Amino acid sequence: MEDLRLLIVDDVEDNRLVLNAICRKMEGFEIKEAVDGIDAIAVCEAWHPHIILMDVMMPNMDGFEASKVIKARFPETIIIVVTAVIDPQMEAHMAAIGVSAYLHKPINKELIRFKLQNFGAFLRSKDGIHTKLSAKEALNPFSSDVRHFKTIFDISDAEGMMDFGVWVLSRCEERKSRSSSKVDPMIELFYELMRQGTRNEEHVSIIIEESFEEIFMTMKLDKPIVLNPKMQELADDLQSHCIIRQNFACVRLNNGRDDLNPTPSVDVIEKAPSSKKEELEKKLPEVVEPTAVVLPLSEIVADKEVRTIDQNEQGMLRQSFIDKTSAVDYVQEIGGDVLDEIRDLESLDEEWIEKIHALEEEPNIENIRSFADGVLGVYVRAINNLFEFTALAYALSSLGTFMKEHADAIINDPKKLKMLVMLTEHLGSDLTSWREHIFSLQDAADIHYLDSSFFSSCMQIEQIVGNKEIETDEDNDMEFF
Amino acid sequence: MAKRVIIVDDSRAVIATAELALETLIESGVIEFKSYLNPLELLGALQAGSENFDMLISDVNMPEMNGLDLARAIKSDERYKTKPIIVLTTESSESMKMSGKEIGVTGWMVKPFNDEKLVKSIKMVLGV
Numbered sequence: 001m002e003d004l005r006l007l008i009v010d011d012v013e014d015n016r017l018v019l020n021a022i023c024r025k026m027e028g029f030e031i032k033e034a035v036d037g038i039d040a041i042a043v044c045e046a047w048h049p050h051i052i053l054m055d056v057m058m059p060n061m062d063g064f065e066a067s068k069v070i071k072a073r074f075p076e077t078i079i080i081v082v083t084a085v086i087d088p089q090m091e092a093h094m095a096a097i098g099v100s101a102y103l104h105k106p107i108n109k110e111l112i113r114f115k116l117q118n119f120g121a122f123l124r125s126k127d128g129i130h131t132k133l134s135a136k137e138a139l140n141p142f143s144s145d146v147r148h149f150k151t152i153f154d155i156s157d158a159e160g161m162m163d164f165g166v167w168v169l170s171r172c173e174e175r176k177s178r179s180s181s182k183v184d185p186m187i188e189l190f191y192e193l194m195r196q197g198t199r200n201e202e203h204v205s206i207i208i209e210e211s212f213e214e215i216f217m218t219m220k221l222d223k224p225i226v227l228n229p230k231m232q233e234l235a236d237d238l239q240s241h242c243i244i245r246q247n248f249a250c251v252r253l254n255n256g257r258d259d260l261n262p263t264p265s266v267d268v269i270e271k272a273p274s275s276k277k278e279e280l281e282k283k284l285p286e287v288v289e290p291t292a293v294v295l296p297l298s299e300i301v302a303d304k305e306v307r308t309i310d311q312n313e314q315g316m317l318r319q320s321f322i323d324k325t326s327a328v329d330y331v332q333e334i335g336g337d338v339l340d341e342i343r344d345l346e347s348l349d350e351e352w353i354e355k356i357h358a359l360e361e362e363p364n365i366e367n368i369r370s371f372a373d374g375v376l377g378v379y380v381r382a383i384n385n386l387f388e389f390t391a392l393a394y395a396l397s398s399l400g401t402f403m404k405e406h407a408d409a410i411i412n413d414p415k416k417l418k419m420l421v422m423l424t425e426h427l428g429s430d431l432t433s434w435r436e437h438i439f440s441l442q443d444a445a446d447i448h449y450l451d452s453s454f455f456s457s458c459m460q461i462e463q464i465v466g467n468k469e470i471e472t473d474e475d476n477d478m479e480f481f
Numbered sequence: 482m483a484k485r486v487i488i489v490d491d492s493r494a495v496i497a498t499a500e501l502a503l504e505t506l507i508e509s510g511v512i513e514f515k516s517y518l519n520p521l522e523l524l525g526a527l528q529a530g531s532e533n534f535d536m537l538i539s540d541v542n543m544p545e546m547n548g549l550d551l552a553r554a555i556k557s558d559e560r561y562k563t564k565p566i567i568v569l570t571t572e573s574s575e576s577m578k579m580s581g582k583e584i585g586v587t588g589w590m591v592k593p594f595n596d597e598k599l600v601k602s603i604k605m606v607l608g609v
Binding site for chain 2: 429453
């Protein structure tokens with residue numbers, strides 16, 4: 001494709017020179033400069049830049065005013081603010097008008113290159129068509145500011161884990177990151193999870209996302225993770241670097257700013273993969289009984305009658321839909337294989353109804369499991385492969401866990417069973433309609449139109465069927481205007 | 482006479498949970514409840530005069546039409562200008578709420594909603 005047009009806006013010549021020197025070294029960018037906001041708008045009118053590096057404090061017209069005008073005239077232009085001003089309020093204002101990133105001076109050339117490569121990769125992924133920036137969802141629950149591509153490992157055995165281990169270490173080295181004390185427990189935890197997954201014949205994968213400062217590794221299974229004491233111990237070791245939710249575990253590693261005790265990487269290279277392989281061969285036949293279904297940690301200690309919405313869930317519920325991705329753009333981007341998989345889900349519609357009616361007619365644990373694992377589980381797996389619909393997959397997975405955990409109440413209370421059946425049927429219809437709007441008719445202006453709403457409905461079902469109070473840290477009274 | 486409450490939401494599950502929450506009001510004849518999955522269908526019926534309401538509860542993110550655009554279109558019609566519209570959504574950003582306020586929406590409630598609070602708010606808006 002043609003070069004991306006990059007405009008540098010700064011009133012100080014030295015700053016423009018430095019930024020130009022940084023950006024010139026990157027391939028695929030054509031660069032122009034502007035000396036203030038008015039000049040920037042004039043260049044935009046004539047040249048239509050894809051990306052703008054914008055200073056804030058400038059004479060004639062400042063960067064905020066110029067960004068407002070430019071975003072109004074050319075909403076698809078990506079604006080990255082580069083400023084010495086540390087002003088959270090200004091950052092919020094900039095975000096509100098659609099500025100994509102806010103970087104502080106002194107200029108960090110690596111950070112600027114990272115941002116440009118990231119936005120550039122996204123624009124190029126559209127085969128040269130300058131299109132709007134999609135609010136790509138990050139899979140990891142730590143940060144959404146990640147590259148627009150992911151590295152994926154399918155882990156079917158110890159070999160897969162070895163490949164992954166070697167990749168992690170070489171990546172840390174490449175990024176000049178010290179391997180922290182978190183690498184070892186992370187690999188051990190993933191190894192334990194991999195064992196659990198392979199034992200249940202689940203599809204196990206590790207998805208790696210990178211931000212400028214951190215690497216996020218998410219291991220995904222098909223079914224809810226069951227923590228054994230060893231896994232719990234490893235997760236405790238990782239502390240706030242690890243989040244385990246339903247069917248995935250995510251660990252983050254800092255990139256060179258790690259204040260933890262470093263472990264020499266060579267030590268890990270030598271012992272981790274080979275010892276793991278032997279360990280796996282030795283231990284795989286053993287069956288370890290599950291001890292507990294993993295729920296957000298807040299739920300483990302909370303009163304069972306209160307459904308606490310944790311920060312991660314809150315994030316999924318309150319996703320911003322300012323940047324929209326249309327169904328047409330999305331389907332064009334994802335390609336045929338995934339589409340086929342989604343079309344295969346049509347066969348699940350009937351099964352959804354059959355299994356939920358089987359539960360209604362014969363309320364027992366087998367029928368609950370059959371629906372939760374055989375229908376919801378299959379859906380979760382297919383949706384997870386799309387990467388974009390984390391909230392939807394999480395909601396279905398949570399619902400499956402909820403049904404299994406509350407099996408007694410559902411089986412023994414005809415009123416609850418009736419409500420569950422009725423509401424679950426509606427959820428099935430919502431998913432059918434979602435597939436139509438996104439993949440068949442492709443008429444949805446935003447592919448995420450159902451995500452949060454569906455998640456909310458699943459929580460509402462938990463509230464109704466489980467007699468739970470939903471507890472959030474926000475006010476859910478009606479706000480009158 | 483029962484007040485006509487319409488809910489528009491692309492999700493059948495949301496409509497069903499709202500109907501369950503409002504069950505007492507419906508059964509006691511305080512309100513009559515009608516739902517639409519497609520905002521365009523509701524707008525068409527309102528414009529044709531074949532539909533009317535005392536209160537509208539609308540979602541925001543829907544595939545066919547955004548709920549705020551729907552509210553704007555309804556509010557621009559003299560017949561419905563003063564009718565209360567409340568938004569029931571997962572959206573909670575201040576800028577969205579501000580748009581709602583500018584359009585003339587009466588209130589904003591986030592999902593997942595608390596049944597009692599929803600009933601209380603509806604009663605307050607309808608004055609019943």
